[in-house]
Amino acid sequence: MHYSVPDAYVGKIIFTKIYSHKVLYYYDNTKIAEHERIYGLNEWSIKIEHYLNTLKKKPGALPSSAALNQADLRLQQIYYTYYTTKEKEFIELLQYIGIVGIQKMLDAIEKLRKI
Incomplete structure (x- = not known):
């Protein structure tokens, strides 16, 4: 599974919280992205x-x-x-x-x- 984050954060270390229904991404304690969780191999949420x-x-x-x-x-x-x-x-x-x-x-x- 792959999820996008804003392109300004490419190459930076971000913190991820994974829940049963969503995935949250944080940088410097600020939420930068949220996706509905996807299941399966080689799937992308962009x-x-x-x-x-x-x-x-x-x-x-x-x-x-x-x-x-x-x-x-x-x-x-x-x-x-x-x-x-x-x-x-x-x-x-x-x-x-x-x-x-x-x-x-x-x-x-x-x-x-x-x-």
Whole structure:
């Protein structure tokens, strides 16, 4: 089983708490990631928001990434509807969604559709 953490923590020693239903990751006593626990061999739980810094450097990697493939279906729909071939802009949108939340973004898209 493999779980992602924010790319800023790659190569650093982090503390892991494993529970029956979730896995928590801490760095310097601060929670940096949380995943639902997965069971099975060679399975991955990847959160796209953990790779934003990496994707900024290599935006062309986004379309074929496991991070996009495992992303919230609503994010995938936004990408494939509005941002195909506009990876840099989509990565900026992901950063904004991290601040305001997916629901506010979906509401804004719906308002724009009505206009």
